[in-house]
Amino acid sequence: MAISLDIRLKRADKIYCEEDNVTGVIVISSNSDFKHEGITLIMEGSVNIQVSTKNVGIIEAFYNSVKPIQLINLTCEVSGAGRLPSGTTEIPFEIPLKSKANRVLYETYHGVYVNIGYGLRCDIKRSFLSKDLQKSQQFLIQYRPGYNACPQLPLRDKRTPVNFELSPSTLSSGRTGAPDFLLKGVIDTVCCNISKPFKGKLVLVKCAVPVRSIELQLVRVETCGCAEGYAREATEIQNIQIGDGDAPQNIPIPIYMVFPRLFTCPTLITTNFKLEFEVNIVVIFQDDHLITNNFPIVLVRE
Ligand SMILES: *[C@@H]1O[C@H](CO)[C@@H](O)[C@H](O)[C@H]1NC(C)=O
């Protein structure tokens, strides 16, 4: 006997906001009728924090703050024990999205050390002679525009363009050997609407050696554990080349980067973990010399 189980969500993009109803159907197909011991649908959401091995020692001291944080845990009894007919059975469901008490449904986020995920799981229990059936279906949470899970964000009102200038004299010590150059630029804002591209422009005013590449690097900074100590990890999300080969002097080069779904989320600062983002502007000269300028940014859903 072949039984297949599926969970189909009504929304094709699978994106929901808190208090939306998650609707869909459980689809069960079988080539003959069969008995079951009950059908349940479970909605779960959690923040999972993993610590890099280099931090395992210090993390043991604050193990409690890296336990998964459960945001939703809802069990719906779809059906008691019974019999399903052969053919296809569709069971519609509708579950309001509500967090557990004192929790917030943070946006879905896939990081290296922090993951925030939501899903539905359908279980069909069977008698001891048959295997239980199980199927999972992920969905995504997004804030309603204007919702801010994090009122005390730094840079929040930094909506004005940020001018910057890079030259050997602006580089911190230890960067000796940089060729004589001057780069001027502007970033439209460091408080960024996550659904809009990151924009600005830069101009290479002068440079003593040819440039090989100009790159924009998007970095996530994940902090795990806050009250009792912490592990802070910066890792690259993506690297985009905005200038390939020897950049012409005194011609504006646009800075343009779309924030990738799932790998970014609105900046989040909580008592147990933080998700922050930065952009590096990297210039690589033909002689392999490399300079970097770092801009902490704030992402908001608005
Ligand atoms: C989720 O809820 C179920 C049933 O209410 C319970 O048995 C289970 O322990 C809960 N899970 C967690 C991780 O709290």
Ligand SMILES: *[C@@H]1O[C@H](CO)[C@@H](O)[C@H](O)[C@H]1NC(C)=O
């Ligand atoms: C943020 O970007 C979205 C998508 O482009 C747009 O609909 C929204 O109006 C923007 N919000 C603000 C405050 O500019």
